[in-house]
Amino acid sequence: MPPEPAWIDLTVAQTRRSALVEPPSRRGxxxxxxxxxxxxxxxxxxxxxxxxxxxxxxxxxxxxxxxxxxxxxxxxxxxxxxxxxxxxxxxxxxxxxxxxxxxxxxxxxxxxxxxxxxxxxxxxxxxxxxxxxxxxxxxxxxxxxxxxxxxxxxxxxxxxxxxxxxxxxxxxxxxxxxxxxxxxxxxxxxxYDQVSVRTGELWGAFSLLAVGSVLALLVLLLPLGRRLVVYLRDVRAHREAVLQHALDASSDERRRIAGRLHDGAIQDLTASALALHGGASRAQRSGDAALAAELDEAARTLRANVGGLRSLLVDVYPPSLTAAGIRPALDDLADAVRGRGVRVRIVDDELPDLTPDEARLVFRVVRECLANTVRHAKAGEAVVTLGPVQPDGSVPVEIADDGHGFDPEGIEQPESGHLGIPLIVEAAAAEGARLRVRSRPGQGTRWQLVLRANASAGARG
The missing domain is CATH 3.30.450.20 (PAS domain)
Structure with a gap:
């Protein structure tokens, strides 16, 4: 049996890239x-x-x-x-x-x-x-x-x-x-001694001019450098504010669409399915078997569509994530994936309470990994394992499948074809979490999100 491939930490490169664009402090x-x-x-x-x-x-x-x-x-x-x-x-x-x-x-x-x-x-x-x-x-x-x-x-x-x-x-x-x-x-x-003596004389005259020029340039550069640091910090703060505004706007729009679907189309379709089922029952009692069959088939079609819309609703915005917590939201997500032909098991190994930001990160990572399982892995089964808390206080969340596997080198790049991976890598790095992957062609794939130690000690206590 070939040895298990090594873990590749995708957030390391992201952290290094972030460090490259982080403007230095004035002291730095x-x-x-x-x-x-x-x-x-x-x-x-x-x-x-x-x-x-x-x-x-x-x-x-x-x-x-x-x-x-x-x-x-x-x-x-x-x-x-x-x-x-x-x-x-x-x-x-x-x-x-x-x-x-x-x-x-x-x-x-x-x-x-x-x-x-x-x-x-x-x-x-x-x-x-x-x-x-x-x-x-x-x-x-x-x-x-x-x-x-x-x-x-x-x-x-x-x-x-x-x-x-x-x-x-x-x-x-x-x-x-x-x-x-x-x-x-x-x-x-x-x-040859005269060469050394003359060297000292020439260097003495040259050094005063050269070192003095360097120090003068340094004095001139310090105010410019301080202004540059302030400018870079302002640009970075503006960029982060724009990104945060975009994320908040996207979340609000998802919530609005999910609310309209849940309160509008899904309720109407559910009522229509119930009405058709009642009409089919009445037609059956009156002896019109053909009409009853047609009405019953229409009711089944509507119920299937309602199920599809509910699955889409989970993808757009899981209402259970904020209402009931991470586990019900993942159960809804698992039901949606099962409807696409992949068996999903969720193993809750004493997952502690998560902060809202951590819960959203976990849901987002699990959703993206399961989506890749459906689209690329051709897997028969996926297992989502939550926890337990490690001795150092960190919390792992693992998503494993029995699919084809792949070579994970370069997967965090957008041109890799896994467009959602760079986004969840950046999201994990922003929360101080680690996202790792272990895969090899023919050996399935294991994703692991490691929430940082004591990130929400108050919530978990």
């Missing part, structure tokens, strides 16, 4: 605006820091290139000799003394001089002198054009292995020439 609006402002400030901070760092790094790279050009032209190139380029140790020592005294310092941490073949002719790190690593295309272009270039150092490169303990660095290279006109590449390594 203020909280949301503050949260949005904080989020915007955080985004502005993150973007500002990123942009400031990019700008600072760009400025630092440009400054490094300009500094390397000045150092190369003013200090290194005048001290550069052909003897140094030929590997003379004394010339190298003289240049080293000059570099250490006038170039190396707080900002410059390394100096290298390369020839066109990528061999290091001089460095303040002696272990690099004489090693060859080759020049890349950019460096060759600078060397050929007597230009200058700077970038963030790639400390993973083998020629930079002795700079790894210095942190992030900027490297700048510039072409310089010896007295005989031989071009070599002067390279200086600058500390």
């Amino acid at each position: 609006l203020f909280t949301r605006l503050i949260a949005a402002a904080v989020l915007v400030v955080l985004v502005v901070v993150a973007v500002g820091v990123f942009v400031a760092r990019q700008l600072a790094e760009r400025e630092a790279v440009h400054d490094a290139a300009r500094s390397a050009q000045l150092l190369g032209d003013v200090i290194v190139e005048p001290a550069l000799s052909d003897a140094l380029l030929d590997g003379d140790a004394e010339a190298r020592a003289m240049l080293d003394e000059l570099v250490r005294s006038r170039v190396l310092g707080d900002s410059v941490v390394r100096v290298k001089i390369w020839d066109a073949d990528g061999r290091i002719l001089y460095s303040d790190e002696p272990r690099l002198i004489g090693e060859t690593f080759g020049l890349d295309d950019e460096e060759r272009t600078v060397l050929a054009s007597n230009g200058v270039e700077a970038e963030v150092s790639d400390l993973g490169a083998p020629e930079n292995r002795y700079e790894t303990g210095q942190g992030a660095l900027l490297e700048a290279y510039h072409a310089v020439t010896s007295p005989s006109g031989r071009a070599v590449l002067f390279e200086a390594y600058f500390r």
